[in-house]
Amino acid sequence: MTNKKPIQWLVVTDLDGTLLNHHDYATDMALPAINKLQSLNIPIIFNTSKTFSESVSLQKKLNIQAPFIVENGSCIYLPKHLYTDINLNEQYQSRDDYWEIPLGMAHTKINNILKRIDTPASCYQLLSACNAEQAAALTDLSPSQAEQAISREFSEPLIWNAGNKELTIFKRQLNGHNLNTLQGGRFLHVLGNCDKGIALNKLKEILSTSEKQIKTIALGDSENDAAMLKQSDISIIVNSPSNHQLLNTLTPTIHSTKDAPEGWAESIYTALNILKDSQ
Numbered sequence: 001m002t003n004k005k006p007i008q009w010l011v012v013t014d015l016d017g018t019l020l021n022h023h024d025y026a027t028d029m030a031l032p033a034i035n036k037l038q039s040l041n042i043p044i045i046f047n048t049s050k051t052f053s054e055s056v057s058l059q060k061k062l063n064i065q066a067p068f069i070v071e072n073g074s075c076i077y078l079p080k081h082l083y084t085d086i087n088l089n090e091q092y093q094s095r096d097d098y099w100e101i102p103l104g105m106a107h108t109k110i111n112n113i114l115k116r117i118d119t120p121a122s123c124y125q126l127l128s129a130c131n132a133e134q135a136a137a138l139t140d141l142s143p144s145q146a147e148q149a150i151s152r153e154f155s156e157p158l159i160w161n162a163g164n165k166e167l168t169i170f171k172r173q174l175n176g177h178n179l180n181t182l183q184g185g186r187f188l189h190v191l192g193n194c195d196k197g198i199a200l201n202k203l204k205e206i207l208s209t210s211e212k213q214i215k216t217i218a219l220g221d222s223e224n225d226a227a228m229l230k231q232s233d234i235s236i237i238v239n240s241p242s243n244h245q246l247l248n249t250l251t252p253t254i255h256s257t258k259d260a261p262e263g264w265a266e267s268i269y270t271a272l273n274i275l276k277d278s279q
Helices: 027-041 052-062 106-116 132-139 143-150 162-175 196-206 223-230 243-247 262-278
Strands: 009-011 045-047 068-070 075-079 093-097 099-102 125-126 155-160 179-181 190-192 211-221 234-239 252-261
Touching: 009 196, 009 243, 009 262, 027 262, 045 052, 052 075, 052 099, 052 132, 068 196, 075 196, 093 155, 093 243, 106 155, 106 190, 162 179, 179 223, 196 211, 196 223, 211 223, 211 262, 223 234, 223 243, 234 243, 234 262, 252 262
Parallel strands: 009 045, 009 211, 045 068, 211 234, 234 252
Antiparallel strands: 068 075, 075 099, 093 099, 125 155, 155 190, 179 190
């Protein structure tokens, strides 16, 4: 009889509206749950629509050291000092102190396609075309934080200003150029053939070894989190104004009663109790 491989649990979380309050981006009420996970050696992995620079800044603020996934599954970053036993040197590029594992399309290519398709630019407002003050007004971020949000590398968030008929045509045109769209809490995101679920599975593949198996607790609040939640072992929807479309897509293991960040913490404790009861 063979012994079962030990399980390494990962918490994989969306940020806006899930870990961060949807309106003011507060995280204070989640800190005890973050500390609890860290005491249990359960990594907290961002899987977000945010950029590289935004994710690094938030990791520093919350004292989190772990891989993270940016721009709706477009790229994975692994801290080199945490994964010295994984040889990625021949496969992927180095960026600062991380291995960069791109899965999506470069932002410059996406913008070139947007310029070539027939949908008029008047139908949408690109985040990358905003200055810091305009982006801050759209996102409720500070101007300095908005600067980080503007610096897209693998996707283009936009505000759609036209009707549903025009949106259907727009999506069909993008599909013809190998581009997809994902609806987030604030923006419609244009990106390559990737999503948060594909990126999560790729990360699990990289981290899995013969000595351990990877299982995940995933938390999200809006439609662009659906693929990630469907690939998780414990799926959590954190209550938010963006829940309606997501709840039409799946039934989660846990649905918090509170909004972020309290709802994130509430759900983490519930998930940890599920793990405890299953042992």
